[in-house]
Amino acid sequence: MGKLTFRKEERLSKEKLIQELFDKGSSFYLYPFKVYYMPNPDQDYPCHQIMISVSKRNFKRAVDRNLIKRRIREAYRINKGLLPVQNKLVIAYIYSVKDILPSAEIQERLVKTFKRLEHVEKI
RNA sequence: CCAACAAGCCGCCUUAUCGUUCCCCGCUCAGGCGGGGGGAGGAAAGUCCGGGCAACAGAGGGCAGCGUACUUCCUAACAGGAAGGACCCGAAUAAUAUUGGGUACAGAAAGUGCCACAGAAAACAAACUACCCCGACUCGUUGGGGAAAAGGUGAAAAGGUGAGGUAAGAGCUCACCGGCCUGAUGGUGACAUCAGGUGCUUGGUAAACCUUACGCGUUGAAAAGUCAAAUAGGCCCCGAUCCUGAGCUGCUCGUUCAAUUUCAGCAUUCGCUGGAAUAUCGGGGUGGGUAGACUGAUUGAUCUCGUCAGCGAUGGCGAGACCAGAUAAAUGAUAAGGGCUCUAACUCGUUGGAGUACAGAACCCGGCUUACAGGCUUGCUAUUUUA
Numbered sequence: 001m002g003k004l005t006f007r008k009e010e011r012l013s014k015e016k017l018i019q020e021l022f023d024k025g026s027s028f029y030l031y032p033f034k035v036y037y038m039p040n041p042d043q044d045y046p047c048h049q050i051m052i053s054v055s056k057r058n059f060k061r062a063v064d065r066n067l068i069k070r071r072i073r074e075a076y077r078i079n080k081g082l083l084p085v086q087n088k089l090v091i092a093y094i095y096s097v098k099d100i101l102p103s104a105e106i107q108e109r110l111v112k113t114f115k116r117l118e119h120v121e122k123i
Numbered sequence: 124c125c126a127a128c129a130a131g132c133c134g135c136c137u138u139a140u141c142g143u144u145c146c147c148c149g150c151u152c153a154g155g156c157g158g159g160g161g162g163a164g165g166a167a168a169g170u171c172c173g174g175g176c177a178a179c180a181g182a183g184g185g186c187a188g189c190g191u192a193c194u195u196c197c198u199a200a201c202a203g204g205a206a207g208g209a210c211c212c213g214a215a216u217a218a219u220a221u222u223g224g225g226u227a228c229a230g231a232a233a234g235u236g237c238c239a240c241a242g243a244a245a246a247c248a249a250a251c252u253a254c255c256c257c258g259a260c261u262c263g264u265u266g267g268g269g270a271a272a273a274g275g276u277g278a279a280a281a282g283g284u285g286a287g288g289u290a291a292g293a294g295c296u297c298a299c300c301g302g303c304c305u306g307a308u309g310g311u312g313a314c315a316u317c318a319g320g321u322g323c324u325u326g327g328u329a330a331a332c333c334u335u336a337c338g339c340g341u342u343g344a345a346a347a348g349u350c351a352a353a354u355a356g357g358c359c360c361c362g363a364u365c366c367u368g369a370g371c372u373g374c375u376c377g378u379u380c381a382a383u384u385u386c387a388g389c390a391u392u393c394g395c396u397g398g399a400a401u402a403u404c405g406g407g408g409u410g411g412g413u414a415g416a417c418u419g420a421u422u423g424a425u426c427u428c429g430u431c432a433g434c435g436a437u438g439g440c441g442a443g444a445c446c447a448g449a450u451a452a453a454u455g456a457u458a459a460g461g462g463c464u465c466u467a468a469c470u471c472g473u474u475g476g477a478g479u480a481c482a483g484a485a486c487c488c489g490g491c492u493u494a495c496a497g498g499c500u501u502g503c504u505a506u507u508u509u510a
Contacts, residue, residue: 016414018451063482065483070456078142
């Protein structure tokens with residue numbers, strides 16, 4: 001099991017890559033997330049890259065959006081060791097529920113998404 | 124005492140574990156690792172005003188457009204603030220004085236427009252009822268005139284009150300109050316006070332157009348600047364090859380279409396004339412510029428303390444401090460305990476339950492507005508309750 005860190009390198013910040021993910025990547029829905037994913041074109045990248053998004057339409061106030069993003073980020077940080085590292089992925093989590101869920105439930109659901117991401121083919 | 128109001132201030136804490144970003148120090152196998160320190164607000168919000176900063180535009184002036192509107196001051200600036208004036212509403216009083224609150228507070232005899240309903244009439248004027256005078260006759264009606272004093276309508280109706288006067292009335296005349304004009308005095312000024320004159324019909328609305336005075340270039344950090352990989356293409360030089368080649372227009376040949384051929388004219392580059400060149404491939408150089416990175420961008424109209432000037436907003440001087448700097452966006456997550464408020468129970472200081480607000484920096488400042496659980500300080504006591 002790796003270290004429980006979440007550094008800058010693990011965040012998805014390249015505009016081109018994000019655009020490619022939404023245009024060409026696959027997706028599935030698992031309550032409460034809509035997950036976009038695809039293999040990273042640069043397989044030499046040291047880790048997975050993820051981004052977290054909470055819609056302004058569902059949560060009008062910035063405080064609520066920040067709270068949910070922080071909870072998801074913590075859930076990923078603590079549990080990311082469960083995701084195999086052989087195939088480098090690019091993942092986007094979109095929180096698409098109108099209620100604020102407690103941390104325990106978010107963690108449980110996030111781990112379930114990992115099981116589906118295990119079977120993604122390499123390019 | 125409680126409670127309400129006004130102004131100002133604060134706006135959860137501790138520990139553990141796992142993290143995040145920036146700065147400093149040390150180590151390093153250059154990937155990082157270890158230690159120390161800093162890390163959301165009073166509104167960070169709404170984006171409603173005003174500036175700094177940047178690019179572009181710009182002689183000056185005018186028109187148009189937008190904004191502001193009692194005075195003086197403060198300020199980088201403001202639609203903000205301070206002090207004051209006038210008016211309006213209230214408290215208080217015999218009446219002042221005093222005191223709380225409010226005001227989009229320039230101009231309505233420059234012009235245009237509008238004024239619902241009601242009412243006779245809502246504005247170059249105008250008589251419904253009632254009143255007075257004169258005339259007519261069928262003798263209680265009618266015709267003419269006077270008159271804004273009375274009635275009723277309305278948000279608003281011809282300066283108000285009293286007296287004289289009159290057929291009845293009317294600033295018709297007079298006194299007081301109000302208005303307008305002129306002057307004096309005080310005040311930087313808005314204005315105030317006083318004196319004199321003037322009978323003084325001529326509504327309201329300018330958050331209706333408008334007029335006057337003053338101010339304003341446009342855009343907005345996704346601004347702007349610096350460095351700059353790969354690929355393609357531009358320009359220059361050298362070499363090689365083909366052997367005269369790019370582009371536009373017209374004609375012609377040809378074709379399913381497209382490409383292509385011939386001829387003529389134009390074009391571009393070598394500063395101009397003359398003359399020449401315009402292709403392809405390879406190598407080197409060069410400027411523009413994309414991804415990306417950096418600057419902008421956190422030391423500032425800054426904060427704290429003291430002191431001086433001023434009624435005050437605020438300013439001067441001196442000393443000290445550095446107080447977030449992220450960028451698909453950090454400032455956190457989880458657990459335990461404790462505060463605080465409300466509430467229920469009883470053994471009356473314990474236990475249980477619920478709540479702990481509004482809200483998250485995005486270039487930076489000055490304001491305004493709106494949201495806010497709970498608490499603290501100061502002022503005040505009109506009203507209510509208790510003694």
